Amino acid sequence: MSSEPKGPVGEISGELGAVLFDMDGTVVDTEGLWWAACFEVALHLGSALSASDQRTLLGLSIEDAAAHLVRLAEDPLDQDKVEAMVTRAFSVRVEAGVTVLPGALALLDALRAEGVPAALVSASPRQVVDLVLETVGADRFQLSIAADEGGRNKPAPDPYLTAAKKLGVAPENCVAIEDSPTGVASAQAAGCTVVLSGGAEAVPEGVARVTTLESVDVPLLRLLASRFQ
Template structure:
């Protein structure tokens, strides 16, 4: 018997909602407060990273990591509260999975202070559960967020598909043992990973075929 899809685990920022620009803006604002020039901020330490990681990258002598992390989270939450937009295909895919009886979870490096206004737009009812930054000791790229989501759903990670848009999140999902779809609009696609340029290209049948092995990648 072929393996069957048991759950789909979604990254949030840049995958379900268009918030990547807001996160970059929040990081730029804090970097400016710390006296850093734009060229001194490495995007690899921003995109898909938990606030604590980015805070460590921005840290300057005499400034605590906790203060920087809080400023990042506070700024991001403020910007998100002004309004976010679901990315094309996100709501249709979530509703299609619900109709097919496939549970979904939101697995994000963002704080719950950021998640709550997003759920107000997307609809909290569209997710069985949420794993946010506060729920794990080790965030992405460690496998812990995806392992926790699978555990709480009571499913084998190997029967889950993670939908991600960053190399950091992809590493987290693959290390946890999940199958993955990489939503890549501009970034290079890692070898052996199924990639699409929009959630509009994903449906329940594709995800089932990915888990069953009918879709071969790499």
């Protein structure tokens, strides 16, 4: 994979420069679809996934999920083929329809009205991201970053650094909204202020937790951006 991208040139102002959204489980309710896809592929490969596997797979890219399934298999497997199987199983489910999570569209529209850029930063492949954007509305985002488009996948900081750089905003002036430990680690490593939406995991230091995006508005995001500088 490519080396870690450098952040954008610019001074850290303490102001809200952009909001970077994770996709699966944050903007749209696809995590059940993701788990079903992984479970289906694992069964096809002769493995039965457990609750601990479900926690492990949460927030992983297809590449990393396929690697996990390969490790569970008794017989040697071609990872590229497993990746293709997971991609196909997940894409079919997403194409059948996804549900936008409460508060997501209202927050995106409020950001647009305030002139605050929004980006979608996902560990899913481009074909899945584009399917979701058809439902959510691609015009609500200034850009989207899919798997392998921003250097190393989450939990590395690359996807968030890439999004910030393309927006021309210092990552320290970005608020990232995530729902998984993998995504939180990625955003924190990039230097973003992080909001954890939902989730049952322990909240890392410096991360704000909300139950749903219904309780998030632009003034709160501005406050968080300034508070954690």
